[in-house]
Amino acid sequence: MRKRVPTAAALFAGVLLMLALVSPAPARVFIEGMAVTDYMFRGVNMLAGAPAIQPSVSITGGRYGLSFDAWLSWALRDRGTESVRDLDEMDLIANYSRALGPVDTFAGLFSLHYYTMDTWPDVPSTVFEGFAGVTLRRAPFTPTLTVNYELSALSGHDLYVEGDLDYRWTMTSGQPVMLGLHAGWYRAEWVDVDGISDITFSVSLPVDHRAFSLTPWFSTTWIPDRSVNPELFELYGGLVISSALFVD
Numbered sequence: 648m649r650k651r652v653p654t655a656a657a658l659f660a661g662v663l664l665m666l667a668l669v670s671p672a673p674a675r676v677f678i679e680g681m682a683v684t685d686y687m688f689r690g691v692n693m694l695a696g697a698p699a700i701q702p703s704v705s706i707t708g709g710r711y712g713l714s715f716d717a718w719l720s721w722a723l724r725d726r727g728t729e730s731v732r733d734l735d736e737m738d739l740i741a742n743y744s745r746a747l748g749p750v751d752t753f754a755g756l757f758s759l760h761y762y763t764m765d766t767w768p769d770v771p772s773t774v775f776e777g778f779a780g781v782t783l784r785r786a787p788f789t790p791t792l793t794v795n796y797e798l799s800a801l802s803g804h805d806l807y808v809e810g811d812l813d814y815r816w817t818m819t820s821g822q823p824v825m826l827g828l829h830a831g832w833y834r835a836e837w838v839d840v841d842g843i844s845d846i847t848f849s850v851s852l853p854v855d856h857r858a859f860s861l862t863p864w865f866s867t868t869w870i871p872d873r874s875v876n877p878e879l880f881e882l883y884g885g886l887v888i889s890s891a892l893f894v895d
Contacts, residue, residue, distance in 0.1 A: 676892040677705040685883035686720055689807060689831055690845035690870040692881060694731050697724040716740040735763045746784075754779040757795070771837075775799060776807075788812040788828075803836030807844070825851045843871050851887075859890040 681701040686693045703718040720736040742755035757776045764772035780793035790812055797805040812828040827849040834841045851864035865884040870876040 675707045677703075677707070677889060678892070679703045679705075679887060679889040681885055681887045683883065683885035685881060686722075687845075687847075687866070687868055687881060687883060689833065689835075690868065690872070690875045692876060692878070693720075693734055693736075694722050695725070697722045697731055699723055712744045714740075714742045714744070716742070733764045734761060736760065737762050749783065749785040751782040751784050752780070753782075770799060788814050805833065805835040805837060807831060807833040807835065823853060825849075825853065827851075840872050840875055844875065845870055859888060862887040862889070 679702065681703075682698065683701060684698050685696055686699050686701070699720050699722050701718065701720045703716060705714060705716045707714040716739070718736075718738040718740070720734075722731050722735065725731040737760040739758045739760070740755060742753055744751060744753040746752075755778055757778055759774040759776075761767060761772040766772045775798040776795045777798055778793055778795045780791060782789060782791040790810065793809050793811075795807040795809070797803065809829065809831040814826040816824045816826060818824060827847075829845070829847040829849070831844040831846075832842065833844045835844075845868050847866055847868040849864060849866040851862050853860050853862040863884070863886050866882075868881045868883075870879060870881065873879070
């Protein structure tokens, strides 16, 4: 495992360098650090209640509609437990988006890497998904529909469909409050489930301060299938620090 962590770090750094070189100018770079009480993914509490830190970097190439993301998750507790330590995660995402009138369309490739597993980068420590979706930019609550499809036959060609609604409410003090509703449905061999995976309601309060934003958030998730998660409801939250940079 110790050999794999430097390898993953080198891969992460190499991808960031590649993104910086290939992204068309002008580009915008987003840097984000997040601390979470629980890491929830499609209804599963991935780290069995352990908190985590989750830094990320995103590079968006303005006029071409291309964006590239690199994201890490590292558990802060129970690292002596292999089932937690093995789920340290690195995600790499390439996305293309285009506006068609009032509709934003997007599609891309998502890869997930459990880089501390002994089998990495083989299956099941590496997962590839293709995704595509639409956002109705001018509709009430800005609805988004996304379809994710597992590309490896060895993993069962899992299918995950998710819908999102967002609403911005401004308090009398001028503080914005962001409300979100998320619902997911999947046909997944990895949890041997077909049906609703999760329904999540989220509240966040972004606070801008000069060059960065600070956003505390809170979520509650309903998981209808106890075989996916023994808890019917999960309550969790986190804190995000983010900054945006322009690159000529």
